[in-house]
Amino acid sequence: MDKQESYLKTLNLKLSAKQEQNLSAYIDLLWQKKEDLNLTSVQTKQEIWDRHILDALNVVNLIKQLDKDALNIADFGSGAGYIGLVIAIMLPKAKITLVESLNKRCLFLNWVCLKLGLKNVEVLNVKVGQKDIDKIFDITTERAMGKIDDILPLCTKNLKSGGYFLAYQGPESLASGEVQHKAEVSLQLEKKYFLPCDEKMRKIAVFRKM
Numbered sequence: 001m002d003k004q005e006s007y008l009k010t011l012n013l014k015l016s017a018k019q020e021q022n023l024s025a026y027i028d029l030l031w032q033k034k035e036d037l038n039l040t041s042v043q044t045k046q047e048i049w050d051r052h053i054l055d056a057l058n059v060v061n062l063i064k065q066l067d068k069d070a071l072n073i074a075d076f077g078s079g080a081g082y083i084g085l086v087i088a089i090m091l092p093k094a095k096i097t098l099v100e101s102l103n104k105r106c107l108f109l110n111w112v113c114l115k116l117g118l119k120n121v122e123v124l125n126v127k128v129g130q131k132d133i134d135k136i137f138d139i140t141t142e143r144a145m146g147k148i149d150d151i152l153p154l155c156t157k158n159l160k161s162g163g164y165f166l167a168y169q170g171p172e173s174l175a176s177g178e179v180q181h182k183a184e185v186s187l188q189l190e191k192k193y194f195l196p197c198d199e200k201m202r203k204i205a206v207f208r209k210m
Helices: 003-010 017-037 045-066 084-090 103-116 148-156 177-183
Strands: 072-076 095-100 121-125 137-143 159-169 185-193 202-209
Touching: 003 045, 017 045, 017 084, 017 103, 045 084, 045 137, 045 159, 045 185, 045 202, 072 084, 072 148, 084 095, 084 103, 084 121, 095 103, 103 121, 137 148, 148 159, 148 177, 148 202, 159 185, 177 185
Parallel strands: 072 095, 072 137, 095 121, 137 159
Antiparallel strands: 159 202, 185 202
16 A cells, blocks of 8 residues: 555545546646746655645545535635645535635636536635625635734634634644634644655644634
8 A cells, every 4th residue: 555545544535536536637737837827846746745635635534524514615825726626626515715816826726627627616816804705614724824813813704603714834833812712713623643745743723613
């Protein structure tokens, strides 16, 4: 069993043939445009699997545990789509909204969805915090948007009561109690984990809207 398959087993995930095909195709499309759009600094396609796809699958695993019936999910600061597009591929019954401020990356995300035939994705060209989003979500996610105290209110504003915000953060990053109180959320758990590509500890903090 290779490292990738072994790691998926630890997440209790198994890719269908279609999901594996779409993930591989997504990597190919990203690789094709990576220089023009400054999408990634990795040196090989395998690194995309190891550092980004497997990282995103940790959030998929959490979503399945927290709310397996979540129908509306938003990924804030989507960038190249590492998190949001993987969620869309893995959870085809859910509606995924990708929120990205750079127009050129929104064009890329829409292009990928067209190429892969993803019908469950909507791309919003919006800078979070500067324009209201007229949607309510079951779950929101973010990776690499900034300090947790700054992004927590922005990424939980459109959460339903009882909904979850899943934030990728450094191992020592903590949201202050005051910020949580103002955003009307509470920290539920912190998932700390490693990827097979290195020994760096990673963390996903899970907040629940009151």
